[in-house]
Amino acid sequence: MNTPNNVAEFKSEDAKEGEAGDVGGVAGKRLLSFFDRIERLEEEKSALSEDIKEIFAEAKSAGFEVKIMRRIMKLRKMEVEKRQEEDELINLYMAAIGME
Numbered sequence: 001m002n003t004p005n006n007v008a009e010f011k012s013e014d015a016k017e018g019e020a021g022d023v024g025g026v027a028g029k030r031l032l033s034f035f036d037r038i039e040r041l042e043e044e045k046s047a048l049s050e051d052i053k054e055i056f057a058e059a060k061s062a063g064f065e066v067k068i069m070r071r072i073m074k075l076r077k078m079e080v081e082k083r084q085e086e087d088e089l090i091n092l093y094m095a096a097i098g099m100e
Contacts, residue, residue, distance in 0.1 A: 021028045056066045075083055094100050 056069065059069060060066050078086070091100065
């Protein structure tokens with residue numbers, strides 16, 4: 001078996017410079033499309049994160065406590081049973097250390 005000595009030898013002969021091709025059994029164009037899609041979504045995620053920060057800043061300037069809002073958002077995502085179980089454990093632990 002003839003093993004290439006460098007990366008340039010892996011390039012398919014019909015691939016243009018800078019263009020993805022099949023290399024060592026890996027479909028370059030398909031792999032590149034996955035990276036492109038992920039990078040595009042990461043950019044969208046960053047933009048959404050900035051939007052969320054702006055909303056929290058707006059809420060804070062309106063007098064709301066952002067830390068409490070974040071906590072409530074976490075609780076809203078939980079199932080009722082899971083939230084009740086967590087509340088019971090918190091109360092139990094607080095009682096155990098004399099906070100109740």
